[in-house]
Amino acid sequence: MTPTRKRRLTGVLVIIIGVGIAAVVAMQALNENMLFFISPTDVEEQDLPAGKRFRLGGLVANGSVSRASDSLAVAFVVTDGAKSVDVRFDGILPDLFREGQGIIAIGELTPNGHFEASEVLAKHDENYMPPEVADALEKAGHVESET
Amino acid sequence: MTVELGQISLLAALLTALVLGLVPMIGTYTGNRRFMAVSTTAALIQCLLVMISFGILTSAFVIQDFSVEYVARNSNSLLPMHYRFSAVWSAHEGSLLLWELILAVWIASVALFSKRLPEVFRARVLAVLGWISVGFLLFILLTSNPFGRLIPSAAEGLDLNPLLQDFGLIIHPPLLYMGYVGFSVAFAFAVAALLGGEVSRDWVRWSRPWTLVAWAFLTIGIALGSWWAYYELGWGGYWFWDPVENASFMPWLVGTALIHSQAVTEKRGAFGNWTLLLALSAFSLSLLGTFLVRSGVLTSVHAFASDPTRGIFILAYLAVVVGGSLTLYAIRAPKMIQGGGFAGTSRETFLLVNNLVFAVMAAMVLTGTLYPLLIDAMGAGKISVGPPYFGLLFTWLLVPLVLALPVGIYSRWQKDEGSRLAGMLRWPLVMSLVFGAGVWIMEPDIGFVSAAGVTGGAWVIFGSMFYVGHLLKRKNSFKIPASVLAMTLAHVGLGVFLIGLSLVSTLSTEKHLRMEAGDKYQMVDYTFQFLGTKVVQGPNYTADEGEFVIYKGEREVTRLYPQKREYAQRGNTMTEAAIDPGFTRDLYVSLGEPLDQNGRAWAVRVYHKPFIRWIWLGSIFMLCGGMLAAANKRYRRKLPVKKPVKTGSKEVTA
Numbered sequence: 017m018t019p020t021r022k023r024r025l026t027g028v029l030v031i032i033i034g035v036g037i038a039a040v041v042a043m044q045a046l047n048e049n050m051l052f053f054i055s056p057t058d059v060e061e062q063d064l065p066a067g068k069r070f071r072l073g074g075l076v077a078n079g080s081v082s083r084a085s086d087s088l089a090v091a092f093v094v095t096d097g098a099k100s101v102d103v104r105f106d107g108i109l110p111d112l113f114r115e116g117q118g119i120i121a122i123g124e125l126t127p128n129g130h131f132e133a134s135e136v137l138a139k140h141d142e143n144y145m146p147p148e149v150a151d152a153l154e155k156a157g158h159v160e161s162e163t
Numbered sequence: 164m165t166v167e168l169g170q171i172s173l174l175a176a177l178l179t180a181l182v183l184g185l186v187p188m189i190g191t192y193t194g195n196r197r198f199m200a201v202s203t204t205a206a207l208i209q210c211l212l213v214m215i216s217f218g219i220l221t222s223a224f225v226i227q228d229f230s231v232e233y234v235a236r237n238s239n240s241l242l243p244m245h246y247r248f249s250a251v252w253s254a255h256e257g258s259l260l261l262w263e264l265i266l267a268v269w270i271a272s273v274a275l276f277s278k279r280l281p282e283v284f285r286a287r288v289l290a291v292l293g294w295i296s297v298g299f300l301l302f303i304l305l306t307s308n309p310f311g312r313l314i315p316s317a318a319e320g321l322d323l324n325p326l327l328q329d330f331g332l333i334i335h336p337p338l339l340y341m342g343y344v345g346f347s348v349a350f351a352f353a354v355a356a357l358l359g360g361e362v363s364r365d366w367v368r369w370s371r372p373w374t375l376v377a378w379a380f381l382t383i384g385i386a387l388g389s390w391w392a393y394y395e396l397g398w399g400g401y402w403f404w405d406p407v408e409n410a411s412f413m414p415w416l417v418g419t420a421l422i423h424s425q426a427v428t429e430k431r432g433a434f435g436n437w438t439l440l441l442a443l444s445a446f447s448l449s450l451l452g453t454f455l456v457r458s459g460v461l462t463s464v465h466a467f468a469s470d471p472t473r474g475i476f477i478l479a480y481l482a483v484v485v486g487g488s489l490t491l492y493a494i495r496a497p498k499m500i501q502g503g504g505f506a507g508t509s510r511e512t513f514l515l516v517n518n519l520v521f522a523v524m525a526a527m528v529l530t531g532t533l534y535p536l537l538i539d540a541m542g543a544g545k546i547s548v549g550p551p552y553f554g555l556l557f558t559w560l561l562v563p564l565v566l567a568l569p570v571g572i573y574s575r576w577q578k579d580e581g582s583r584l585a586g587m588l589r590w591p592l593v594m595s596l597v598f599g600a601g602v603w604i605m606e607p608d609i610g611f612v613s614a615a616g617v618t619g620g621a622w623v624i625f626g627s628m629f630y631v632g633h634l635l636k637r638k639n640s641f642k643i644p645a646s647v648l649a650m651t652l653a654h655v656g657l658g659v660f661l662i663g664l665s666l667v668s669t670l671s672t673e674k675h676l677r678m679e680a681g682d683k684y685q686m687v688d689y690t691f692q693f694l695g696t697k698v699v700q701g702p703n704y705t706a707d708e709g710e711f712v713i714y715k716g717e718r719e720v721t722r723l724y725p726q727k728r729e730y731a732q733r734g735n736t737m738t739e740a741a742i743d744p745g746f747t748r749d750l751y752v753s754l755g756e757p758l759d760q761n762g763r764a765w766a767v768r769v770y771h772k773p774f775i776r777w778i779w780l781g782s783i784f785m786l787c788g789g790m791l792a793a794a795n796k797r798y799r800r801k802l803p804v805k806k807p808v809k810t811g812s813k814e815v816t817a
Contacts, residue, residue: 020504042552046531046534049552050547051549052544053546083758088676088755088758088766108766
């Protein structure tokens with residue numbers, strides 16, 4: 017092997033190893049930061065472990081929103097028509113959060129069975145339903161009647 | 164009846180684009196100079212026709228012609244005049260027309276400002292751009308016609324989405340598209356070079372200013388989007404790793420790699436094929452971005468309600484562009500520019516680090532964005548990839564990038580001595596370490612990672628500035644080459660950005676509170692007092708306006724008036740944050756929702772964001788650097804007379 021070739025080969029090897037390490041780290045990070053979308057029916061059926069973060073999606077049940085009088089704590093029920101989950105949240109809800117509106121809550125189940133949300137998302141456009149939520153509603157047999 | 168003229172004009176533009184794509188291309192293979200000369204005329208006529216079409220749609224908004232469906236859906240008689248202009252690109256159809264308009268303007272600029280290029284090469288560039296335009300015009304005319312009538316006509320419009328009724332949205336899309344679409348020029352240069360089997364590297368120099376301008380626009384377009392999200396979404400975030408943000412960020416990453424690899428190829432001939440590949444990828448990723456946004460496959464704050472035929476069309480278009488250009492690349496690239504070798508310690512090596520890091524970053528973002536789609540398509544569940552994935556990867560990938568940057572600036576092409584570099588970089592290194600340590604001592608809360616980020620930012624800034632000093636000393640004159648100044652500006656911008664990012668991500672204080680009129684809250688050095696709300700009337704909304712007094716000690720700093728707006732027509736509620744911006748900190752207040760019946764108690768967001776402005780300030784530096792580099796006289800110098808460029812061989816189809 018000529019010195020030039022040898023040097024090139026080292027260069028290429030260094031690059032391959034570097035990119036390889038980056039890819040492994042990336043895959044690891046990807047797996048750790050994957051959030052599954054789960055509907056209330058799935059919650060019921062899958063017996064999820066407490067403390068595992070996921071995205072819960074569905075409609076805010078009518079008449080279910082209740083607020084604390086001295087803090088920002090709020091409780092509501094998310095439903096897909098068939099099953100529902102109690103959600104607690106301490107913070108400011110998005111502008112388009114309403115009863116009957118499709119939302120996504122990110123958080124985890126607590127040992128006593130409710131869902132503790134750290135973030136609640138509703139979409140900017142009032143006609144827009146998050147595709148996952150629309151899909152989950154359809155599966156649960158909920159007839160879409162929203163305008 | 165005028166809106167029909169808009170559509171006719173668009174049809175005529177399509178025909179012109181076909182002529183632009185076909186005639187000059189045939190000319191380049193038959194050697195017919197008159198055919199090739201058609202390119203200029205066709206490019207200019209096309210631009211004029213698209214402008215007419217765009218003008219007609221705009222006038223429909225200005226005169227409020229609610230018989231046009233698109234106008235009726237996105238405007239309202241109460242909409243203030245300046246938003247009637249920006250409403251044109253507020254939804255799918257109009258924003259595509261804006262895309263096409265900007266493409267037509269780029270094509271016309273290439274036609275006007277590239278007269279010095281060899282005529283065969285120039286004709287091919289314009290013809291390739293013509294084909295890109297054909298694809299987009301077909302897309303608009305077949306799936307997304309903004310000129311459709313509403314029968315019977317609507318008496319009143321639905322109103323523009325309130326989020327878009329904002330200054331940022333007047334300028335963000337056009338600038339972003341200038342960048343996105345601008346990469347089509349670099350793409351066309353690369354395809355033309357492949358078609359012609361260019362062995363000389365002249366074409367790289369010709370395409371550099373175009374690439375730089377597109378990159379600079381994309382930089383500022385993304386920065387504006389981030390700034391808009393920060394003040395308009397009302398919760399103080401400036402980057403969410405939202406799929407659509409990623410869609411604009413991927414071409415930027417590849418574009419950044421491209422402007423650096425072009426430098427190597429132009430100067431040294433090395434990385435020739437890589438430069439070609441990056442030029443093809445940058446535009447392909449712009450198209451992918453368009454596909455992701457327009458097809459509605461993604462869950463995103465930007466996603467519009469969608470129509471599957473549009474997605475399929477864009478996907479097919481993407482397949483033709485990516486597939487076609489990569490096939491051409493596979494056939495031709497092995498015979499293209501062959502570069503000179505270089506040693507392990509040389510400017511080429513450090514620019515190689517730059518290119519690898521940016522390519523890996525783009526690949527990571529692509530993975531994080533497309534992985535959920537892949538999982539969903541396989542039926543393995545619906546997932547999303549959280550921001551920590553991106554944050555973690557970028558933190559690590561920035562390390563080699565930042566370390567290598569100043570070293571690359573000082574090193575010589577082809578071969579350099581490590582000891583020489585170490586000698587020159589000693590002072591910037593010491594100063595940045597002292598700076599970083601100083602910041603860490605003053606603000607121990609920022610932690611190691613952010614302190615390292617501040618040090619890295621300082622390393623980039625000092626390294627760049629010392630280089631200017633070094634040149635001045637060596638040349639013993641006050642003339643700094645414009646290209647060095649441009650590079651320094653852009654790199655200092657990166658440094659400023661890094662320092663801002665490191666500080667804001669760790670020093671920010673964010674609090675969600677329940678406040679009643681009269682309540683006070685102390686945050687860092689500031690006391691926020693809520694005085695209460697009153698109702699104010701806007702042109703097309705009613706708002707609850709809160710009043711906050713902010714004190715530092717006993718002194719009143721400012722008063723902030725955040726609003727909660729109700730847009731009657733759509734029944735939307737909107738948060739309008741109030742911000743007191745500053746060089747070293749922003750004070751940010753926004754109203755959540757009323758918590759009791761009489762409106763005395765409100766949910767309130769109170770934020771203190773140190774150095775957040777530096778993020779956008781850095782981007783402005785990068786913009787200036789890019790523009791200055793593109794304005795370099797070197798690119799406008801008259802070409803030496805050369806033998807005409809080889810015409811392409813027969814086995815390649817255009």
